[in-house]
Amino acid sequence: MAKLEDVAKRAGVSTATVSKVLSNTPYFTESTRQRVMRAVEELGYVPNLAARALAAGKTSIIAVVFPHVYDGVFQDPHTLHILQGIEAECTQRGYNILLSTPRLTPDGVDEHYLRLIQSGYIDGIIALDNVPIYSVLEPIRSKSIPVVNLGTHPSEHYVHTNDYSGGFQLMQHLLELGHRAIGIISVPNDLNLSANHRMEGLRAAAQAAGVDFDALPIAEGDFSITSGAACADLLLQQFPTLTAFVCLNDRMAMGAVQLVHRIGRRVPDDISVVGYDDIPMAAVFDPPLTTIDAHAPTRGRDATRMLFDVLNGKFPDPVVYPVDLIVRESSTHT
Amino acid sequence: MAKLEDVAKRAGVSTATVSKVLSNTPYFTESTRQRVMRAVEELGYVPNLAARALAAGKTSIIAVVFPHVYDGVFQDPHTLHILQGIEAECTQRGYNILLSTPRLTPDGVDEHYLRLIQSGYIDGIIALDNVPIYSVLEPIRSKSIPVVNLGTHPSEHYVHTNDYSGGFQLMQHLLELGHRAIGIISVPNDLNLSANHRMEGLRAAAQAAGVDFDALPIAEGDFSITSGAACADLLLQQFPTLTAFVCLNDRMAMGAVQLVHRIGRRVPDDISVVGYDDIPMAAVFDPPLTTIDAHAPTRGRDATRMLFDVLNGKFPDPVVYPVDLIVRESSTHT
DNA sequence: ATCTTATAGTTAAGCGCTTAACTACAGCAA
DNA sequence: TTGCTGTAGTTAAGCGCTTAACTATAAGAT
Incomplete structure (x- = not known):
């Protein structure tokens, strides 16, 4: 060589x-x-990139950090969507992606991740830092590694999506269709900060319409399809007259749809179901899901561009993306 | 520091x-x-991993190479499944994953990938090397980087799945249900070697049952959901009496199911649909898909273990995984 | 007692590149 | 003509670690 x-x-x-x-x-x-x-x-x-890294402190490697707290990182097409945007931008600039999936506890993060952060191997980091119990950016704060956060833990540089608005639009959509008996399929509030903001948006839209949000039945899943089905089942057993489910992600919405069909009822004729994230399957699910498009590939790409701006000594402003309500066939009037 | x-x-x-x-x-x-x-x-x-890499030639980084020829790498949950198995094994051994998604042409591979291969930054490679027009292992053959191939281009070390058997079992399943008017939703034979092997298995099962495989109508998609729907549409227009679709992956199967429902017919009552890969959505699709389980996370994990064996100077035998027919509700008797 | 091999730790070269400091010269302003 | 600044290229130190070769001693075999 x-x-x-x-x-x-x-x-x-x-x-x-x-x-x-x-x-x-x-x-x-x-x-x-x-x-x-x-x-x-x-x-x-x-x-030789190792020699260059040693001599100049530049490695041409970006770490993409997806905390591995629930199954989502390897089950959620949303993960791939974000990666898609990041990869396109990195490849174009001759950078490589190092994929890091740290395990979190309230006390910290696993040793492997800490070693990576301190290894001198990373020019910058893009993090999907959304787990309430701990921020993967915490160990980085005392380092000088540039970071862009796609999650909602505090960070100097970030690309966010307006989860609050997304939740607001979902609830508003169902309310405008005349629904009042709405079951909420959520996740525990220590699982995901974005989910928490979506819930706040749901609450605000309900209150704006004079609906008592706290009176609405809630079941907590874990973002998985099966948990969505289980939540729908539980809610319908307790409240058989529900006419709608609002789910905090598409996969739980799909689970809910499956459950509704399994008990012999129909979506949206009997029960409307809406989800969040607009994963590829949402458009071709049966029925195609009403959902919120949070522009995952675009956010991945723009977070990467922001990181390169930071690496190049610029001071980009944070970005908060609007979300879009995508009305498909899984929701209709009561 | x-x-x-x-x-x-x-x-x-x-x-x-x-x-x-x-x-x-x-x-x-x-x-x-x-x-x-x-x-x-x-x-x-x-x-400092850069210093260690320079001094000892060891980087604690494994490159995972997913060729980016069709949309699959960022749309296909199968990708995440394989990564799931690889990540678990790498993290346990204190290694990091560098994700590489090279673009291919018949003449070669993009410059960025070539630079990565020669950069001295990678201890070993796990490749999903399945694109007929070019093998991403080609530039590596003259190097001494240990490689394990999850795809079917020739490689000294590999973990394969028996695509032929999977195709055989799918066709056999439909034939045993009494189907003879079977539409095949395939992909071009220069897109994916595994798909080609699945087709060979389909053909063999048909011939074993005395069915003229070449008389069966075939449409070619590109593994995407929308192409599956388009193929089903095309086939049904030309052969309205088809009673079954065999699709070379689950996403095209989902597209086919969607199309069948859209024209007012039912799966499996009117038309049976079977897929391949058993992605997570397959189990909760409506109806749940009959498919082939190719054990993606297990193969990812075992490919990684094999790579570490090679890195440790051992000489592991190649592994070919059996596949399993998973009969769900999307297929029934004619 | 002597020789050989193993244990314990140290010195220092080098992995491959970047870049500060350098030498030499060119061009411009006063 | 002289002094200053910029251009063009070179020398060589050092980035942080590994490890071969070294020194010293211990232990075992004869």
Whole structure:
């Protein structure tokens, strides 16, 4: 494998000159540049990233941190959506993605993650930092690693989505369809901060319409499809006259739809069901789900662009994305 | 940030001794070990992985290579399933996952991937190498990077699934239910080697039952849900009396189911639909899909264990997993 | 008692690159 | 003409760790 030194010899210059040409930093003439680049091609030279990392502290690696607290990270297509946006941007800029899925407790985060953070191996971090019990950004605060947060724990740089508005629009949608007997399929409030904001939006929309939110029945799942079905089952046993379910993500909505069909009733004729996140399956589910589009790939991409701005010494403003209500066929009038 | 040298000073030994203690290589006394470990903890020392990579050629990073030829890598829950198994094993062994999604052409692979391969940044590679036009392992063959292939391009070390048997069982299942008017929803044969093997299994089962496989109508999608719906639509227009669809993945099966319902017919009453891969949604789709379980998380985990065996100088045998037919509610007698 | 091998720890070279400091010269302003 | 600043390229130190080769001693075999 060719080294910088080999390129230098072939081009008839010093290693510093080769390094300057490759990084396009002053000074070199055009004829020197051409000789160097010809040598690079002839030798098939590729920089050793470990040496570069050691010498310059730059690794061309971005860590994407998805806390592994519930099953979501490897079950939720939402994860892939965010990665899709991040990957497109990183690849375009010649960076690599290191995927980190730390386990969390109230006291902290696993040792493996801590070692990664301190390893000198990461130029920057994009985190989906949404677990209430602990912020994966906590160990990073005393480091100088640039971070962009797609979650809602406090962070200097972030790309958020307006979960409150999403919750508000979902509830408003059902209320405008005439529903008042609405079951809420939620998750425990120590599972996910975004979910908590969605609940606040649900509450606000209910209150704005003069509906007593606290009187609405709630069941807590864990974002999984099966938990959505179980919640729907529980709610319908306790409140057989419910005419709608509002679910905090699409997968629980799909579970709810499945349960409703299983007991011989129909969505949306008998019970409307709405979800959140607009995962790919939402559009082709039967019936296609009414949901909130939170623009996951776009947020992934823009978080990555923000991170590169920070890496380049800029000071980008935080971004809060609006969400869009996507009305499909799983909701209708009472 | 503490360096090895700081630990050495605090423990009153040389840096070589600290390195020996941390890597547990000969020789050191127990009292030396304890003094070193106390210093490590007091200083919060974490090895600089770039320096270690440069000095020893070991990076604690595994590259997971998912070629990005169709939408699948970021749309297919199967991707997440494989990653789930890989991640569990890597994290347990203190390794990190670098996610690489190279773009392919018949002539080769993108520059970014080539740079990664040659960067000295990867201890080993796990590849889902299934795209017929080019093998992502090709640029690696002249390198000494250990590789385990989850796809079906030739590789010294591999964990495969028996796609042929899966195809065979799917077709056999439908034939045993009495179906003969079977539409096949496939993909172009230059898209995915596993799909090609599944087709061969379909053909073999048909021939074993005395059914003229070439007389069966075929439409080609691209593994996406929408293409599955489009294929079902096309096939039903041309062959309205079809009683079954066999689809080469679950997402196309879901699209087919959606299309059948959309034209007012029912699955499986009017048309049976079977898929492949058993993605999480398959079990809760309406109706739940009959499919082939190809054990994605297990294969991810075992591919990773195999890679670590190779990294540790062992010579593991390749593994070919059986697949399992999962009969659910989307298929029934004609 | 002597020789050989193992144990315990240390010194220092080097992994491959970046970049500060340097040498030499060119161009411009006073 | 002289002094200052910029251009072009080079030298060499160092980033942080690993580990070969070294020194010293201990233990075992003859």
